Amino acid sequence: MKYISIANTDIEASNLIMGNMRLTELTVPEAEKLIRTAMEEGINFFDHADIYGKGRCEEIFSEAIQMNPAIREKMILQSKCGIVSSKGYFDFSKKHIISSVDGILKRLRTDYLDILLLHRPDPLMEPEEVAEAFEELRTSGKVKYFGVSNHNPMQIELLQKYIKSKLVINQLQxxxxxxxxxxxxxxxxxxxxxxxxxxxxxxxxxxxxxxxxxxxxxxxxxxxxxxxxxxxxxxxxxxxxxxxxxxxxxxxxxxxxxxxxxxxxxxxxxxxxxxxxxxxxxxxxxxxxxxxxxxxxxxxxxxxxxxx
Structure with missing residues (x-):
């Protein structure tokens, strides 16, 4: 397995990531086998999103590995928020971001995320509000680093103008x-x-x-x-x-x-x-x-x- 340094972080990450969007297709023992296989092969980076399985994928993940501090320190955990799939819109409000992270942490049974991504661009985004949410999450220790998913250059520039932390990830098809x-x-x-x-x-x-x-x-x-x-x-x-x-x-x-x-x-x-x-x-x-x-x-x- 090859490892890369994520710029502007202290993260040394495998160049392969285990994505957890389909964990609901597995039983908990099957999910454990998949996760253990990934770790045995050298994968240390695990990607989630609050909409995957309506949150159930994050629960299965933490159940499967019996999340505890010893396991947690071996993993880089990333999750995404901003899509309100039940109502068909995106929400980058401070209230939604903070609430989403609290739910993610509870389901993953951890005190912090290594990286939080904004899942898809919200045309109604107020970047100052996103910046407030990110700073609160950072200073509270709930999220170490931030990024985006499916964002274009100017959308990132607009966010970065207001956000103190450097955006470090863009997840793209x-x-x-x-x-x-x-x-x-x-x-x-x-x-x-x-x-x-x-x-x-x-x-x-x-x-x-x-x-x-x-x-x-x-x-x-x-x-x-x-x-x-x-x-x-x-x-x-x-x-x-x-x-x-x-x-x-x-x-x-x-x-x-x-x-x-x-x-x-x-x-x-x-x-x-x-x-x-x-x-x-x-x-x-x-x-x-x-x-x-x-x-x-x-x-x-x-x-x-x-x-x-």
Whole structure:
């Protein structure tokens, strides 16, 4: 397992993260096996959100590992808030953020979060109010560091203007089959669909600002439309290429999908949402690989992208 330093923190994190969105699909013993597998493979970073399973995923997690101080000190715990899924809106009010964190801590059976992320941008956000919430959480010791998820550069700039703490994370959708962070930069000034800037240069922005990117849905295409791995109907050339490279290295296609992301010099963390311990192990093999530049581009082109 490779580890990276999260800029502006004291955190040394695995470049793979165990995502806990689907823990409700498992029994508590099955969840324990999955979490233990992740830890045995070297993963020390665990991602949550208050809406995952309506909070039940956080409860299952703490129950499964029998959360206690000895276990807690081995983990980096991150959670997200801001989505009010029951009513279909986002809420970055101070009251909601504070209340959300209190609920998260109770469900995870811990006194503090290492990192809190704002889950999706709230157009009605008042940044001064967010800043007040963050400062209260920081000074009380409930949250050490802060970040965002699915935010563009100017949304981050607006928040950072008022927030004393440096925003250290931006969690974004990224996979071989979902590459808007890369596409427009490669085909700049070309008259084709790939050249459309859909992400406001967020990859370059985060690198300039020392914000660590976390890639969610690393095996998905579209917005939860399914995995591209093994989908020979939609991605025949991509699967052929991935399988050939996987055979060369003696790993699975899952490992190659991970290695393609971690090969990028931005030190992107990969959020694994799998509930299968064996797939978790396969993914971890990819964390230690280093694809050649030629292989990286070969995979990118096989996904249907242009390299002019």
């Amino acid at each position: 990224f996979s071989i089959a979902h590459t808007p962070m890369i596409d427009s930069g490669i085909t700049l000034n070309m008259k084709n669909d790939q050249a459309i800037n859909r992400d406001s240069s967020i990859l370059e922005y985060c690198r300039l600002k020392d914000i660590t990117i976390q890639a969610w849905s690393p095996f998905q295409h579209g917005f939860f439309e399914g995995t591209f791995l093994g989908d020979w109907e939609k991605y025949p050339e991509l699967n052929k290429t991935i399988d050939e490279i996987a055979e060369k290295y003696g790993v699975t296609n899952t490992a190659i999908a991970v290695a393609w992301i971690t090969r990028h010099p931005a030190n992107i963390q990969v959020v694994l949402g799998t509930t299968n311990p064996n797939r978790m192990k396969d993914a971890c093999k990819g964390a230690e690989m280093s694809l050649t530049r030629e292989e990286w581009y070969q995979i990118y082109k096989a996904a249907g992208n242009i390299v002019p």
